[in-house]
Amino acid sequence: MKKIIIINGPNLNLLGQREPETYGQLSLDEIKEYTEKKLPKNLVQLDWWQSNSETEIIEKIHEIFSKKIYDALIINPAAYSHTSVAILDALKLLSIPVVEVHLTNVYRRESFRHSLLTAQASSIIMSGLGKDAYYYAILTQLNGN
Numbered sequence: 001m002k003k004i005i006i007i008n009g010p011n012l013n014l015l016g017q018r019e020p021e022t023y024g025q026l027s028l029d030e031i032k033e034y035t036e037k038k039l040p041k042n043l044v045q046l047d048w049w050q051s052n053s054e055t056e057i058i059e060k061i062h063e064i065f066s067k068k069i070y071d072a073l074i075i076n077p078a079a080y081s082h083t084s085v086a087i088l089d090a091l092k093l094l095s096i097p098v099v100e101v102h103l104t105n106v107y108r109r110e111s112f113r114h115s116l117l118t119a120q121a122s123s124i125i126m127s128g129l130g131k132d133a134y135y136y137a138i139l140t141q142l143n144g145n
């Protein structure tokens with residue numbers, strides 16, 4: 001069975017309450033439940049992890065690098081996507097596939113969201129799929145993309 005870790009960055013713990021007209025009505029826990037229900041049983045083991053702290057995210061990526069137990073990383077670095085060379089550098093440590101996801105289509109939003117520094121380290125970027133973002137990101141890994 002594949003083992004995938006899903007990292008969510010700052011403010012995503014408040015999905016459902018945070019700008020619902022932009023990010024939707026579902027909380028992160030509800031998106032997790034929605035995603036897991038749609039997936040075929042016993043094909044993938046998911047670890048969902050969220051932090052608002054850049055340091056903690058970097059340390060989590062270091063742990064993924066040293067423990068080598070995951071087959072892929074799906075990451076929504078949220079606002080840090082646009083600013084964090086430090087997260088980009090940490091992601092470059094990894095030899096497993098990295099899929100960067102954004103719930104919204106960042107290219108339809110403010111211009112400061114158009115630069116995705118962290119995406120340089122990912123094999124796939126998905127932007128604009130809303131609550132389906134994680135589901136489709138996981139499928140790319142089950143289909144061997």
Ligand code: DQA
Pocket residue numbers: 010011012076077078079080081101102103104105106113
């Ligand atoms: C986001 C887009 C980012 O620009 C924003 O800062 C977020 C969420 C998204 O999922 O659409 O926090 O990553």
